[in-house]
Amino acid sequence: MFVKIANTPRPYAWGSTSAIADLLGTTPSGEPEAELWLGAHPGSPSRIVDPAEAEGSATLLDWIAADPAKTLGGAAGAGQLPFLLKVLAASSALSLQAHPTPEQALEGFERENALGIPLDARNRNYKDAFAKPEMIFALSETFDALCGFRSLDETREIVHALLDADQRREDPQPQPLEDLLAALSTPSTGSADDALRTTFEWLLSNGAGVPTLVRLVSDIAPLASSGRFDREFATVGDLAREYPGDPGIVISLLLNRVTLSAGEALYLPAGNIHAYLQGLGVELMAASDNVLRGGLTPKYVDVPELLSVLDFRAVPVPYLHPSTPAPTVQVFQPDVPDFLLVRVTGDAGYRVDGPAIALCTAGAMTITGAVSSTSIARGESFFVTPEEGTLAFRGEGTVFLATTGE
Structure with missing residues (x-):
């Protein structure tokens, strides 16, 4: 089943006023547009464009909650979509930050719950019990970042x-x-x-x-x-x-300073300190909101907690190189089961074994699965239920497909 979804970009101050609108062919809001969230994260769940297609549910979060089988479980837990897809547009630097391992996230979440710290408190570090590895794919000509200790x-x-x-x-x-x-x-x-x-x-x-x-x-x-x-x-x-x-x-x-060219990607695992500086990209991550900040922000910085999760080993720039199972398909797969990103630029087939989200950033395509099919054009996005299996892409365009890892 293909269900059309949409959302409103998050107006964080570091966002661009035009980059997301220019990419997707939408009307700029006049405010900074920093992140377009496509997924079921409660912080900004995607809207279902036609609720009648989803038993009347207004958001992807509500629809999945009503039938957890749509996600086949996953790293985030049964009934939760394990990944979150974003379009990110930075016109200035984001905060220095790192994310915990699954074990650190669970321990920290339970510890802060036991201390009675409200989930929305300024000094709350762990908003959930899950890790937040992430990757970024550069859409703009260049994408600048700091990532990992040199x-x-x-x-x-x-x-x-x-x-x-x-x-x-x-x-x-x-x-x-x-x-x-x-x-x-x-x-x-x-x-x-x-x-x-x-x-x-x-x-x-x-x-x-x-x-x-x-x-x-x-x-x-x-x-x-x-x-x-x-x-x-x-x-x-x-x-x-x-x-x-x-x-x-x-x-x-102290950190690696990297400039990605369009089409290159980085993978930021647990413990890697990083900050995006400027550029437009597709970001894919585990569906968590656990961020431990380390400067370049007016938000809460917990130095001891950040030190406890950081990996202080000097590392090379953590490029994520794709596999190419077909001439028009690139697969960016990190070493976690939560997510992988597929980029399709022409006629191709790709099998998905879990839930997926498709986003079209150029041109138009049709996508046909085992149960149904849909057309997708620039600026449109769809949630794809697991039973669709192998997806056939036809047309001239660019579609990013977020799904679970293998």
Whole structure:
């Protein structure tokens, strides 16, 4: 069964006023349009365009709740759609953030429940008992992000470039940068992970000397030039304008700075600290709202809790490369069962074994399953029930299909 769904973009301040409307051919609201949610998450469940098609249910959340078999269970639990599909449009930086493992999410959720912290409280970390791995597929020509800790050697190179820029000023102030270098030195009894953790905690907690360091780095980054790290220094300048005085400005230098080209994707697993900076993309994640923030935000930051979930290992940029089972099909499948993303750009077949959501971003296609069929055009989206099985796509267009992992 194919049920047409729709939603209204979320008006978060960092959103673009035009990117989602331009992509989907809709009328801009005049407000920032940051995220279009397609799914059954209670925070913004998709509307069912024709409730008569869904036994009178007004939202996808209500319809699934009335018949849990529509989801075949899944990682989020029986009767819950295990993934959430979004179109995300960032014109400025999102908060630095990380997400828990399934075990951490369950323990944290139960702990905060036992403490009597309301679900809508500002200091609530765990809104549900589930993990929130996620991926982003770049739709815009470029999509910029911070993701995961870079190597200590690279971070030290960046700090040395800042020291060189500081020395060229009339009134150099090297001490804060030397303190940062000292923090980044691997202790004889520890590891690089320990040095990153100690440095991160010092910065995020606004420890001794951190406000002075943040001001200095904000001032001299535009003067620094290394060729290799020019993007990092430009990002510092952008963040300093958006969040003056925030320790996330310096923390950004500890992280991988990546620019995706259209068609590339990142996968952000549990424990990976990240922040989207600018661009338009299709985001797919487990259907959870557990976000632990680490700066670049006026929202609640729980330093000890964030430290407990972060993975401090230095990692390369976490690109997610697709498989190509057919010339017009790309499958982006991370190492979790909650979701995978399929991109179809022409005639093809693809088998789904669970619930799915189809979103058309260009052209038009027909989709035929085992039970029924539908046409889908730019800007339209449909919920697909599991019994449709193998889906046949015909036409000239681009359809993104979110479904459960294998």
